[in-house]
């Protein structure tokens with residue numbers, strides 16, 4: 001969720017630039033605007049802090065709901081903050097006030113405009129840390145009982161920094177780099193008196209953006225604390241899963257996640273800028289089969305090219321939304337006054353978020369099914385899905401929830417709930433491993449639909465460009 005909010009905050013400032021300043025801003029004197037904006041964000045921060053502090057006190061008295069309340073307020077403060085940023089940008093002339101002070105340089109004014117919101121997010125982590133500490137301390141007793149390896153609990157500042165680094169910068173740096181590149185290309189085109197939107201300018205924009213996409217994982221792996229896993233039996237077992245499915249990824253890397261959470265991921269599109277990351281706590285605490293199920297799940301994302309298809313699905317959604325808006329504009333004249341760049345952008349973003357979640361959850365289920373098949377074939381040499389197969393996956397998911405103090409029913413936009421994923425893995429019991437599972441057919445249909453929509457929505461433009469060139 002956080003990554004979308006951060007991307008939207010940058011998008012919000014860009015949208016303001018596109019819509020035009022004078023139309024919307026009711027600008028007061030710049031200094032007054034700055035004071036008002038910081039005061040408004042300060043109020044949200046103060047309320048967040050008070051609720052976190054009160055939740056901490058009631059947690060000490062044994063309240064079970066305090067933990068949930070503190071998480072919900074944290075998420076609510078981020079949503080309210082984003083709404084506030086949009087409001088001050090469009091109604092208070094905030095971005096103009098920022099530019100009155102620091103001018104319109106590539107990236108710097110955008111960063112300054114988003115800063116109150118980003119500071120609010122960082123403050124949220126700081127305010128929430130005492131609760132996180134209480135939960136870590138509670139788990140500590142269990143870890144001692146169970147004989148798990150113990151790690152020192154981070155200081156408040158270290159907790160704050162590792163969250164900023166691993167949850168915020170990791171998304172913001174690539175997004176800001178893309179935005180800086182695009183703005184830089186425009187400024188360079190202006191300086192060279194090239195026509196805006198001409199072939200050369202757009203080609204430079206596209207090539208630079210693609211290069212950033214391919215290279216961003218190098219920065220991401222560094223932003224996340226990672227160390228390559230040394231040679232040995234564990235490394236061989238993990239690499240074997242990759243080799244079985246003919247997938248190449250650098251690593252595996254031991255990943256120190258914030259709060260030592262249990263997690264695994266693949267980042268990157270192209271070898272050798274593509275990495276397999278497994279959190280240190282997962283490598284230490286997982287038994288062989290659940291761990292191999294997790295690796296197989298990540299391998300599935302690579303082998304089935306989920307990232308690429310997710311990107312294409314987003315592209316298809318943008319194309320389709322454009323055509324739907326054009327159709328509404330054409331067929332429903334009374335709605336025409338409401339269709340402009342701002343509403344179109346909001347409609348497109350909403351559609352993109354909805355489709356992204358829908359497709360991402362299905363790809364997640366397909367990766368789980370892939371892992372079930374892998375373990376069934378690998379461990380039982382079975383032609384049908386065995387209890388060992390789905391058990392390894394449900395075991396891994398349950399352990400993730402346990403170790404991260406997370407409810408199995410907690411629902412996430414990208415992954416759905418763990419309980420639901422377990423149910424789906426279990427439902428594969430007895431199916432033939434050589435045939436496609438229902439989720440494979442669903443994923444294949446998503447891919448076909450994506451291609452059809454992309455061709456149908458972008459072909460007219462290609463044809464127009466071709467006709468114009470002739």
Ligand SMILES: [Zn+2]
Nearest residue numbers: 297301364367
């Ligand atoms: Zn996954």
